[in-house]
Amino acid sequence: MYENLINPGIxxxxxxxxxxxxxxxxxxxxxxxxxxxxxxxxxxxxYVREKSKHFITNHILFSMKLxxxxxxxxxxxxxxxxxxxxxxxxxxxSRDEKKEGYQLLFDxxxxxxxxxxxxxxxxxxxxxxDGEIRCLPGTDAEHGDLVTDGEFENYELxxxxxxxxxxxxxxxxxxxxxxDIPTAWASGxxxxxxxxxxxxxxxxxxxxxxxxxxxxxxxxVELKPLEEWNHSVIxxxxxxxxxxxxxxxxxxxxxxxxxxxxxxxxxxxKAFPEFGKQVKxxxxxxxxxxxxxxxxxxxxxxx
Numbered sequence: 579m580y581e582n583l584i585n586p587g588i589x590x591x592x593x594x595x596x597x598x599x600x601x602x603x604x605x606x607x608x609x610x611x612x613x614x615x616x617x618x619x620x621x622x623x624x625y626v627r628e629k630s631k632h633f634i635t636n637h638i639l640f641s642m643k644l645x646x647x648x649x650x651x652x653x654x655x656x657x658x659x660x661x662x663x664x665x666x667x668x669x670x671x672s673r674d675e676k677k678e679g680y681q682l683l684f685d686x687x688x689x690x691x692x693x694x695x696x697x698x699x700x701x702x703x704x705x706x707x708d709g710e711i712r713c714l715p716g717t718d719a720e721h722g723d724l725v726t727d728g729e730f731e732n733y734e735l736x737x738x739x740x741x742x743x744x745x746x747x748x749x750x751x752x753x754x755x756x757x758d759i760p761t762a763w764a765s766g767x768x769x770x771x772x773x774x775x776x777x778x779x780x781x782x783x784x785x786x787x788x789x790x791x792x793x794x795x796x797x798x799v800e801l802k803p804l805e806e807w808n809h810s811v812i813x814x815x816x817x818x819x820x821x822x823x824x825x826x827x828x829x830x831x832x833x834x835x836x837x838x839x840x841x842x843x844x845x846x847x848k849a850f851p852e853f854g855k856q857v858k859x860x861x862x863x864x865x866x867x868x869x870x871x872x873x874x875x876x877x878x879x880x881x
């Protein structure tokens with residue numbers, strides 16, 4: 579004798595029990611032909627044998643217990659993993675980063691390893707504050723680009739940054755620091771940082787992640803909202819560079835190529851004889867007096 583499970587008078591509890599059983603069958607690959615003998619299906623409804631109710635109920639209970647066990651086991655594994663792999667704090671290296679050879683360029687609390695371009699260890703608008711390197715806008719302090727004490731050639735540099743509304747900044751690479759070269763940008767190509775409210779944002783070769791003035795974004799990518807951190811990567815190997823913004827590749831070029839030399843010769847930078855000629859140099863953070871912050875600045879040598 580069968581009872582219709584989907585007739586108009588079926589109770590919600592019976593319907594729930596049936597679908598729990600169906601879910602159980604799908605999840606643990608039960609013996610379908612065994613369950614097939616418990617049901618009869620036609621155009622008028624789904625029927626269950628009276629004699630099979632006890633069997634089905636037991637399997638539903640087993641399914642519920644099994645699901646609970648799997649859930650608890652999953653939560654336990656997640657908690658164990660979380661405890662065994664503590665979250666890396668800002669301006670610290672993870673275990674993997676240490677193995678990969680990364681070094682911190684910012685210790686999170688001082689400007690050790692940095693100085694003002696052509697001015698040495700001078701007090702300036704650049705400060706280490708709240709775990710960030712910040713360039714403070716609207717201050718009477720000395721302004722200028724902040725450069726690394728050391729020089730770098732083949733490397734992968736990664737950093738987080740956020741910018742104020744209408745802000746304009748950048749990261750220069752292969753910077754040559756000399757008294758006869760007035761600014762960092764007079765020698766070093768720039769990874770552009772530009773807030774989309776800035777009037778230059780309409781110019782595609784001036785958007786964030788671009789090789790400033792030479793190419794638009796290789797792949798389009800949007801900035802995070804104001805007050806959220808963007809993530810950037812600069813790779814350079816034997817003069818070949820790659821820029822990445824928020825996990826999207828935005829620029830590639832070869833500073834040793836004839837195409838690059840020609841592009842520089844046809845640009846506004848042709849007036850600066852040292853621009854773009856090096857594949858080794860300092861890294862500089864641009865001051866544009868609008869407010870820019872950096873953290874998690876990490877670098878590793880690559881072969």
